[in-house]
Amino acid sequence: MNTAVSIGKLRLKNPVMTASGTFGYGEEYAEFYDLGRLGAVVMKGISLRPMQGNPAPRIWETPCGMLNAIGLQNVGLKSFLKEKLPFIRQFDTAAVANVLGSTPAEYVKLARALDEAGLDGIELNVSCPNVSRGGMAFCANTRMLGSLVGKVRAAVKGATLIVKLSPSAPDIKAAARAAEDAGAEAVSLINTLPGMAMDLEKRRPVLGNVVGGLSGPAIKPVALRMVWEAAGAVSVPVIGMGGIMNARDALEFILAGARAVAVGTANFVTPTAAVDVVEGIESYMRDKGIEDINDLVGGLLVDNPDH
Amino acid sequence: MSPSSRASIPRGAVRSFGARVLDNSEVKKDTYVLRFFPLAETLPPRPGQFYMVGVGTGLEPLLKRPFCMFDHEEGRVHILYRVRGRGTELLRRVRPGETLAVLGPLGNAYPLPPRGKTPVVAAGGTAIASVFPLIKHLKGKAAVIYGARTVEEMVMMEELEGIARRLVLCTEDGTCGSAAMVPGMLDEFGLGPEHFLYVCGPRGMARAVLRLAAERSVKGVVSLEEFMACGIGACMGCAVRTPGGYRRVCKEGPVFKLDGVVL
Numbered sequence A: 001m002n003t004a005v006s007i008g009k010l011r012l013k014n015p016v017m018t019a020s021g022t023f024g025y026g027e028e029y030a031e032f033y034d035l036g037r038l039g040a041v042v043m044k045g046i047s048l049r050p051m052q053g054n055p056a057p058r059i060w061e062t063p064c065g066m067l068n069a070i071g072l073q074n075v076g077l078k079s080f081l082k083e084k085l086p087f088i089r090q091f092d093t094a095a096v097a098n099v100l101g102s103t104p105a106e107y108v109k110l111a112r113a114l115d116e117a118g119l120d121g122i123e124l125n126v127s128c129p130n131v132s133r134g135g136m137a138f139c140a141n142t143r144m145l146g147s148l149v150g151k152v153r154a155a156v157k158g159a160t161l162i163v164k165l166s167p168s169a170p171d172i173k174a175a176a177r178a179a180e181d182a183g184a185e186a187v188s189l190i191n192t193l194p195g196m197a198m199d200l201e202k203r204r205p206v207l208g209n210v211v212g213g214l215s216g217p218a219i220k221p222v223a224l225r226m227v228w229e230a231a232g233a234v235s236v237p238v239i240g241m242g243g244i245m246n247a248r249d250a251l252e253f254i255l256a257g258a259r260a261v262a263v264g265t266a267n268f269v270t271p272t273a274a275v276d277v278v279e280g281i282e283s284y285m286r287d288k289g290i291e292d293i294n295d296l297v298g299g300l301l302v303d304n305p306d307h
Numbered sequence B: 001m002s003p004s005s006r007a008s009i010p011r012g013a014v015r016s017f018g019a020r021v022l023d024n025s026e027v028k029k030d031t032y033v034l035r036f037f038p039l040a041e042t043l044p045p046r047p048g049q050f051y052m053v054g055v056g057t058g059l060e061p062l063l064k065r066p067f068c069m070f071d072h073e074e075g076r077v078h079i080l081y082r083v084r085g086r087g088t089e090l091l092r093r094v095r096p097g098e099t100l101a102v103l104g105p106l107g108n109a110y111p112l113p114p115r116g117k118t119p120v121v122a123a124g125g126t127a128i129a130s131v132f133p134l135i136k137h138l139k140g141k142a143a144v145i146y147g148a149r150t151v152e153e154m155v156m157m158e159e160l161e162g163i164a165r166r167l168v169l170c171t172e173d174g175t176c177g178s179a180a181m182v183p184g185m186l187d188e189f190g191l192g193p194e195h196f197l198y199v200c201g202p203r204g205m206a207r208a209v210l211r212l213a214a215e216r217s218v219k220g221v222v223s224l225e226e227f228m229a230c231g232i233g234a235c236m237g238c239a240v241r242t243p244g245g246y247r248r249v250c251k252e253g254p255v256f257k258l259d260g261v262v263l
């Protein structure tokens, strides 16, 4: 039985990754299971300099989901390389960094340093709804996105370059194509959907940042649709995420065209969620007699030929 | 998932486990004590630590809810909770024999008072749950100033009477003890540098108490609450401001030095 998949130059032992920002730098979850069981660990987004993040409250639960406005609190590139990367390197899993800059030059600097440090993958976060500059702005305009990805492409040699798209992009197919044309080796989606919540009694927003990003099962139908659309638009692999809670959810994304999947909010609900998905996929394949996970990718049966 | 011997649990290790509910009973209107028995080997909780408790079985509500260890005996853990919203409303309906998904014990614990200092505990409302095991552990040494809005929200008064060196009660509406608030009572009590202060209660109360402690050069700790998603330090959701930047309540806390937070 083969569960291995290829994402650009990266070969993952199984298609299960963690979603950036929901797994710290791996340390917390290593208390619960061997991270080597995962295809890849995608770490919390990093910026050139440490970021403080947004004021509290930063999270709020919504029906079947949550809003977060963390604001990319992170240790910054230098500490990441020195203090965080060696830890994840102890495990037999691919290490993927998620990066955020406010200018293309910052993305290039970050990507070059991480590539030189030997990261297996670099995921460009061009889709964070929680910071005022950079982030999502790059995804709103395909020309800007293509130019950004092209510049980073030229700086990255060894690592696989992944571009994380925003569900707020006006045309997700065009955004995915722009990333591919500029040299992305994979696209990942979706990031959180911008949302808000309020306290009616106090007449105040509940989040310190007023707006935040929605994640969890509440966004799964949107994510599935977008992964399906992106997979139809590009030939590079698509990494699907958004509300994956168990192996069944993950398999749905794979059928929709995702070559790999990422488990996010589910890690908060059950610390072993990501490894549970690995095991669930394996037992599904055994039960159904599926020899190769790659045979399932994009295997959704659709009657209407227009879709 | 259950390790074979206690020695195999690394120090500070947190477990994700199923817990058999032994009892879930109302101790006061809308306030309950739930006792559960972990079905896997776990570390014994220390006063100040908390658990993330799964309150439903489906996707709604999604996240576990944080509750302090209120008491523990022979491997059983007790939590005291107040019904606030949809999660605690579901918890209220849990029956003995049911199994809950739990994570813990989490966070740091209350330190012991430094030699020569008298422990003074200032607690407001349901937060008494957090300091109760500390007061018990200090075996009749702690002076306790406990307040709430109204007598309806005061719990465990008799038990506190038995374990505190001195118990001062107050309510905003005067329905129990003095008609006053905790910071005022603490002032009247004569809080001074000979005391070591433990604070746990609503943000407004904590802020006022911290100000008083700073004026009187009193050292101590405060236990804080923030909304939590993971409870283990991964999401950065429970951040609180400190002089050195944001810190995670679930990991670096919930117990912080009085001058270690900016409220």
Ligand SMILES: Cc1cc2nc3c(=O)[nH]c(=O)nc-3n(C[C@H](O)[C@H](O)[C@H](O)COP(=O)(O)OP(=O)(O)OC[C@H]3O[C@@H](n4cnc5c(N)ncnc54)[C@H](O)[C@@H]3O)c2cc1C
Binding pocket: A061, B050, B061, B065, B066, B067, B068, B069, B079, B080, B081, B082, B083, B084, B085, B086, B087, B088, B089, B126, B129, B130, B224, B225, B226, B227, B228, B254
């Ligand atoms: C470390 C820690 C320890 C805690 N220990 C206890 C305890 O021992 N006993 C107890 O009764 N409560 C405790 N709480 C608070 C408890 O977690 C909340 O009351 C509970 O999560 C509310 O869940 P709900 O679904 O009923 O409320 P929701 O429907 O989610 O919200 C209802 C209201 O409850 C309040 N609330 C929600 N979550 C929190 C939170 N994390 N902290 C404070 N207020 C909140 C909000 O103001 C909201 O308006 C603790 C919180 C933390 C962070």
Ligand SMILES: Cc1cc2nc3c(=O)[nH]c(=O)nc-3n(C[C@H](O)[C@H](O)[C@H](O)COP(=O)(O)O)c2cc1C
Binding pocket: A019, A020, A021, A022, A044, A045, A046, A068, A070, A072, A098, A125, A128, A164, A190, A191, A192, A214, A215, A216, A217, A219, A241, A242, A243, A244, A262, A263, A264, A265, A266, B235, B237
């Ligand atoms: C608390 C939190 C923090 C996040 N931080 C990041 C981040 O730093 N970089 C990023 O690209 N995505 C970040 N995300 C988005 C997730 O990686 C993921 O795309 C999204 O949550 C959807 O998946 P889910 O529904 O399974 O959580 C974050 C999400 C959450 C909930």
Ligand code: FES
Binding pocket: B227, B228, B229, B230, B231, B232, B233, B234, B235, B236, B237, B238, B239, B248, B249, B250, B251
């Ligand atoms: S609750 Fe996730 S970091 Fe504290």
